[in-house]
Amino acid sequence: MTLIVAGERSGVGKTTVTLALLASLNRQRQVQSFKVGPDYIDPMFHEAVTGRSCRNLDPVLTSEQYVQQCFARHSATADLSLIEGVMGLFDGAGDSDWASTAHIARLLAVPILLVIDCSHLSRSVAAIVHGYRSFDPRLRLAGVVLNRVASDRHLEVLKGALAPLNLPVLGVLHRNAGIKIPDRHLGLVPTDELQGMEKIVTQLADVGDQCFDWERLMPLLMSPKKTLDAKPKPLQAKERRVRVAIAKDPAFNFYYPDNLELLEQSGAELVFWSPLKDSALPADIQGMYLGGGFPEMFAAALAENEQARQSVKAAVQAGLPTYAECGGLMYLCESLQDLEGQTYPMVGVLPTTVSMGAKLTLGYRQATVQQNTPLLSKGVQVWGHEFHHSQLSQTSAHPIYDLSGYGASTLSAREGWSLFNLHASYVHLHWGVHPEIPQRFVHQAEQQSGL
Structure with a gap:
């Protein structure tokens, strides 16, 4: 117990x-x-x-x-x-x-x-x-x-x-x-x-x-543990078929361990790298995952590492299957204005800027997918979560999600960016009941690389 x-x-x-x-x-x-x-x-x-x-x-x-x-x-x-x-x-x-x-x-x-x-x-x-x-x-x-x-x-x-x-x-x-x-x-x-x-x-x-x-x-x-009705399922990892770059450092560290494990079980080799310290993406990758975190606290260092920013931009524009979540989305914008009002250049893949504000966006979101992305198919519904103080200067002309709030919430919004082979959104997803998400991502990476 x-x-x-x-x-x-x-x-x-x-x-x-x-x-x-x-x-x-x-x-x-x-x-x-x-x-x-x-x-x-x-x-x-x-x-x-x-x-x-x-x-x-x-x-x-x-x-x-x-x-x-x-x-x-x-x-x-x-x-x-x-x-x-x-x-x-x-x-x-x-x-x-x-x-x-x-x-x-x-x-x-x-x-x-x-x-x-x-x-x-x-x-x-x-x-x-x-x-x-x-x-x-x-x-x-x-x-x-x-x-x-x-x-x-x-x-x-x-x-x-x-x-x-x-x-x-x-x-x-x-x-x-x-x-x-x-x-x-x-x-x-x-x-x-x-x-x-x-x-x-x-x-x-x-x-x-x-x-x-x-x-x-x-x-x-x-005390002896109570036997639950739900029996644990054995988890089997598949043969590693693609290499996925995972941004992991103090600026990007919001990852559910279940998501990373499901990626591995779907056939991905996880290759960790740092947008703060590394001069380029890891070699020979077929996918990229930019998780959430605190890019606003490290905006100056991220901007200074121009080689990494250019490496990411070139990879995304070349069609590398990429998933960017909240902080990852912020990194892909043209610029980021931090908590002190200082503005720094970011990757520049998304035609929008991001700035920090006093308003907190917080809550569960039911997201209906509006178009096919490397992770999700049009029409699929998933539950996610938002938690951020930043806002974009403009929204996508073709957003990924149609969002509604939880329960009695009256929230209604359209959100997310899909350019090249990119899925970028403020919405955090837990893939536990959606193993098809990492499977689709790995499949997209295989197709892109010709494996």
Whole structure:
């Protein structure tokens, strides 16, 4: 079995609690982590702590069955598993709790470790915990973690208020825990950009050793795993037939590990390169994948590497099957205006410029494909996710997607660029329930190269 770490709301410290648990456990055992939702950055921290790829559990981008299969397959390869939730316990997509932490807890039949921000609470903590425990009787609340406790006296009051609920306090973190992970416009600063990550992991492990009731926690983590109805499917990698260049550096690092694995299983050899440091694309490639990331934070360095920009432009214009997602799309524009208002030249394949702004575009998108691309056929519908502060100066005359929002959302837009043999869009896709996407991409690469 496992635990799912939930917050009573966003910002209560569930990521810090999760990382401290993972770091402490990882000192003696192999731990597989999972993250509810479409997030890329929190899973980077999980991987930095455990040394294993964190897996996203998102039934909107995939399906309930895929969530079950993914959890069963990857938790079976480790001694222990731990899931980090998303937002508040019952906060889901649209106007329901679909894709919420509570939804995943029910789907996987795992108990909940509820993190409470106690910085502005005393006895009221009991009313909050009672409400969360009773709101959905299908859920099992295993215990609580009291975060940002001010003093021993404060802790005494909190525990006294919680005592009548007969719910264990499984962790206590004081305000001066000494761990600070910097953040910015799209969340935490990614691990690739942090100095002294090893020191942070050690601090997290020390906090984990000292701040949790391991005598009560370990039986919860070590319990026999419930057999899920969805059996894990064996994954078979095919013979490598094409080489696909994957942009991977601090500017481009938003990739679902499932996507990269599915590419490999479809017959691709992944060749990693850096648009920041490498002077050209890798030799003898038949496809290119430019993932999301933070090109706005590295715009000057990307612009300075003119040889790489020209190499990418020539390859795209020559018809190399290319997939560019969010940050990758930004890189392909004529220019990028960063957060300080400075403008830098980019690749110049797309006849538009991109600039950073205060407005945040965020949410799940149902995308109906309007034309054939290297990834998708016209008429196909897929679910994706947008999360960006940038805007393009103009839209494509022949957009890839007709977008609508999730649930009650009134969003309606057309988006995406398809030039040469390029699929470029702000929409992030998870290919878990669409293995035909990487298969089509590999097939396009084979055709282009004459294999």
